[in-house]
């Protein structure tokens with residue numbers, strides 16, 4: 001396992017969001033800010049609005065959402081890897097790189113998973129870059145309908161670290177709250193930010209920094225945001241929904257708005273497990289291998305800090321479907337809280353399925369929680 005090194009690689013973030021949801025508008029605003037002047041933007045296609053910025057590269061990657069049961073996430077993402085390699089010399093002068101951050105703007109229909117896999121596992125990329133944040137724009141006007149009809153939009157929101165709600169000037173407060181609640185159910189840990197005509201607070205968006213250049217202790221707690229899964233006002237709504245118990249619905253109908261159970265995000269449960277006791281590393285690895293083999297394609301995102309037996313610091317795990325970032329052992333715990341916390345966003349994988357295999361294979365039982 002790697003340990004955190006003093007000089008960190010270049011942060012690279014993924015900006016995703018459905019067609020016309022405002023990605024370029026947000027970028028155009030950000031790259032005018034002093035903090036983002038030295039940001040190089042890799043664009044996956046030419047959008048309606050051109051980017052008014054000097055540091056722009058293009059990629060021809062076709063990253064369209066998988067359909068049916070097939071998983072395209074292992075397909076080589078050669079073009080993106082090549083672009084990220086080429087820009088190191090194309091955007092350098094006298095041997096000095098003239099960017100210190102990269103944002104990849106994906107096409108509206110792109111599946112974020114293959115891009116994240118490339119960023120997490122391609123050796124040429126991981127030698128120079130580190131994944132910073134996955135940011136998803138959600139268009140307030142069309143989002144309810146888009147989420148209902150386009151599974152790719154649901155996945156884009158589900159894997160996000162940050163969700164930017166665009167065009168909030170075009171809806172009323174109640175509509176915005178309803179959308180925000182739906183997104184909070186889909187992805188409790190993602191921070192939601194409002195943008196009008198692309199105006200959004202840059203540092204809040206692109207600084208999910210797990211391994212920040214200037215931080216000795218990575219802000220792993222903020223990155224994990226496990227607290228968001230507990231006491232989430234929407235969790236009651238979701239647990240009702242995921243019980244899929246029509247009988248339960250009938251008794252709670254008066255307090256909880258009944259969702260349309262055919263919506264795509266109804267099949268994306270998310271939850272957080274907490275464990276008190278240190279976990280045997282080999283047993284943990286065995287459980288993770290099994291889970292990824294059997295359900296990898298349906299684990300949309302997994303993040304965790306794990307208290308491994310006989311280790312000083314926690315081990316950070318981060319996976320997108322069945323591909324894992326190499327686990328990183330930190331030199332120390334960020335606080336006195338030394339419990340293992342693992343968050344999952346899945347597609348149709350019930351909490352009990354994960355919890356039961358974990359207990360059976362590691363001998364550790366999850367602490368009871370009011371999360372979903």
Ligand SMILES: Nc1nc2c(ncn2[C@@H]2O[C@H](COP(=O)(O)OP(=O)(O)OP(=O)(O)O)[C@@H](O)[C@H]2O)c(=O)[nH]1
Pocket residue numbers: 017018019020021022023024025026046047048049107108166167168169170195196197198
């Ligand atoms: N009223 C309003 N319009 C917005 C806002 N953000 C974006 N738009 C408009 O929405 C349209 C689409 O914005 P883009 O930034 O091109 O969206 P995109 O996601 O980059 O689009 P594609 O790359 O084509 O998928 C443009 O006409 C923008 O001017 C906003 O906050 N308010």
